[in-house]
Amino acid sequence: MKKHNFSAGPSILPQSVLEKASEAVLNFNDLDLSILEISHRSKDFVEVMENARDLALKHLGLQNKGYQALFLQGGASMQFLMTAYNLLEQKAAYLNTGVWSDKAIKEAKLIGDVVEVATSKSDNFNFIPKNYAVPSDVDYFHCTSNNTIYGTQMHKFPNTDVPIVCDMSSDIFSRELDFSRFSLIYAGAQKNMGPAGTTLVVVKEDILGKVSRAIPSMLNYQVQIDKESMFNTPPVFSVYVSFLTLQWLEQEGGISSIEKVNNQKADMLYKEIDRNPLFKGYVANVEDRSKMNATFNLVNDQLKETFDSHAKAAGVSGINGHRSVGGYRASLYNALPLESVKVLVEVMQEVERGA
Template identity: 45%
Template sequence: MGRAHNFNAGPSALPLEVLRRAQAELIDYQGTGMSVMELSHRSETYEAIHRSAQDRLRRLLGVPDNYRVLFLQGGASLQFAMLPMNYLSRDAAAAYVLTGSWSEKAAQEARRFGRVQLDSQAKEDGYKTIPEMLDGEALAGASYVHITSNNTIYGTQWHAFPTTQIPLVADMSSDIMSHEVDVEQFHMIYAGAQKNLGPSGVTVVIVRDEWLQQANQDIPTMLQYGVHAKADSLYNTPPTFAIYLMDLVLEWIEEQGGLTAIASRNAEKSGLIYSVIDEYPDLFDGHAAKSARSHMNVTFRLPSDEQSKEFLAQAKALGFVGVKGHRSVGGCRVSLYNAVPVESAARFAEFMRDYARKSR
């Protein structure tokens, strides 16, 4: 059986080279007679994997020395609560820029710990756009500003990040490592690994040292960023196999030419799909405004639910996996994370054109 054209939104495609490497090392990692899954997280062998993953991430993303790189568990959803627990209080406020469902969930969690001020410009536009400028009223007096860099459900993406004197925090779960980022624009970046970094199970947090020192310490130990930073993310047993696979994925990104090459390839893939949407706008109704189109998740609808079902059934029969839109919005979604080959995007674009011609 051949490899599927995997357009799942997450967990998503992993590089075939990484899977083969992990397969070869699964039972005996570097002559230890053990799998990585069996290694003690306190062993020198595992600690070398841990350091390698941190170092590769720093190199690729250009993380400055005054930032800490943490490997945590609980996914980005835990960060929705962990962030305000560390940096928000009942008498303080945080600003949340709503650009989709995940930013709404993050704001909802923050309300448990303090006041939340919403920038709802994109929501008012049906989540088709990204704000050109932040809402000054929402930012007034805020302890931090939270954005979601890419919106998997609606298919929109920040292509230029906002500039603000207020600490800026970004959930980059679905587009981290897909293009270059100026880390110094942010006080904190967090991301679940299961889109571009590796398998589910590990979450990356990149936090500025000076902001780390300001975190609340009157919360449960496991939810304090400072505790994990002090222990180098080894306070308790980390998701060792997920971190090992992440290190292999980061090595693969280096071998592809780094983030510049990865970004170019991602733009090529999304461009193939968007070109068909633009060619047949009466059949494929793209959700995102052109200025906000995501390179990671292309979302669109057909004229009717019945036609969408027919289109999805034909796609599935041809081996295209994960094209059905999120259950909350329906329609279609093609996720084009780093490990999705250009060939898969090209074949899907060809299928879309063929479907359009036959539908005339």
């Protein structure tokens, strides 16, 4: 049976990417060697790394604009600390919209002062705060563009002269933005870009070198730039599959094309959530809904067993909500086909007819 994979991460990857990756596990570039066993210093892998970094910048429209792309380790969670180590001299401003921004704040406080400009924590993060001011005397402003657990997404970013740092782990490459507004972007690969194990960091070089502290080599962006993401052995397979996924995105027409499909998927599912009397959305404000993670609940929990069994029979996988929210979460990442959303909507309608 075909599976419809709505997992929040690690998540669905394009079928063509999986096929190419599986071939490379056995024989990479006709070397009669596996991608898993070649040297990261070999010509073949260095080419992969260089092309992956270049393609990331190309998709974001940041080539030749003073940015560097890095593939690092430690997940987005490492970037919570690494960002502060490299950029926080006196004080930083943070928008708190979920668990991950909350954790980023905790790490930054180890380094310097943190101003929390706004938060939706008291309402279990079911909306994106508005009408907050970014102080002019901070080293940077940090935000999380999409919140996988709660299904909220920032659709507007503040106008400020302060450098903007953004955790885009769950919506990078999914929609068009003016990425040059951001001085630093980071994203764990396991949502829209590849398997777990590597993290993309895109950094504007002119924001570096402004802190007085000594930075450990592994956590120093400039060291990583100078070593071209090869300061230590990189996660070779994760970088390779991320490269394949970036190639797939290019073949699909890039961000502008994939955004249209993503909008179709989100519109279709949210339309059903709003129409179907058996379901209700989790997010308080429609304008804050995520195009990547649709969170919803049953109005009557007694129908849970029925809905779950129908979903399983249809091959729908990975829709259980996060334990802190409950209910359901359908992740609509780039590689998820529109067909899968149609199947989920049909399941919701089928349960309605039988209720």
